[in-house]
Amino acid sequence: MxxxxxxxxxxxxxxxxxxxxxxxxxxxxxTWQWWLLLAMFIVPWIIWFKVIPIEKKAECLSFGLLLAALASQLDEIGLNLGAWAYPYQLTQLNRGLNPYNFSFIPVAYMIVYYYFPKWKHFILGNVGVAVLASFVTEPILIKMGIYKTLYWKPIYSFPIYILLPIIFRLIIYYLLEKNKD
Missing domain, CATH: 1.20.5 (Single alpha-helices involved in coiled-coils or other helix-helix interfaces)
Structure with missing residues (x-):
């Protein structure tokens, strides 16, 4: 061979x-899709800057950056496996959907992280973001032609959107506890 x-x-x-x-x-x-992606990249950070107090920004940002890094890696894996593709990109430098991976998703979860410090409420907030991301945002991006699923379905994303923030909150809490000693 x-x-x-x-x-x-x-x-x-x-x-x-x-x-x-x-x-x-x-x-x-x-194109209008490009402008939308640019807004999707910038607007969540403006919201984040306004709603997260300065004394919590570092902790929330640590949590959000962990999510962004893993979201980007999972996106790359899905692209390489041919599960989905992105006909429109903010830049041509990589194939992932950076406005979603590095802005929309982490900022949404950072806001949940900050505003819902109790585990029960945090999990419910995560489910809310997961519903929004899986069943509203992804289908809208599909209809707009920005996101093309090949064999992936938005329902497959749902448990991932719930599980990852829980794992990273455990990691951040562990690190904060270790840092107190």
């Missing part, structure tokens, strides 16, 4: 990168 050489793979990656850049310039840049 023959397989491509490393040099052939690099050549193909270079061509694909060039195609993506040309596609982004001709298809994405300055």
């Amino acid at each position: 023959t397989y491509p050489s490393f040099e052939e793979i690099l050549d193909m990656q270079h061509k694909l990168s060039d195609w993506r850049k040309r596609y982004w310039i001709e298809h994405d840049l300055f």
Whole structure:
């Protein structure tokens, strides 16, 4: 069985990168979808800045950045497995949906993290965000052509949206307790 050489793979990656850049310039840049993605990236951080008090920003940001990093990795895995794709991008530098992974999702969960310090309320808040993300936002992004599911369904995202913030809250609380000693 023959397989491509490393040099052939690099050549193909270079061509694909060039195609993506040309596609982004001709298809994405300055369309209404692009402007929406830009707003989706900026507006949540403006809200975050206004609603989270200065003394809680570092703790909330730690929680949110953990979520953003994992959301980005899971997004990359889904893209590589062919579960979904993004016909519109804010930039052509990567394939993930950065406004969603690094703004919309982490900011929503940081707000829940701050406003619902009791576990029961935090979990209920997470379920609310999970419902919004899975059954409202994802279908809207699909209808707008920004998000294209191939074999993934929004229902598959629902438990992930609930579980990840719980895990990261446990990690942050553990680190805060360890730091007190």
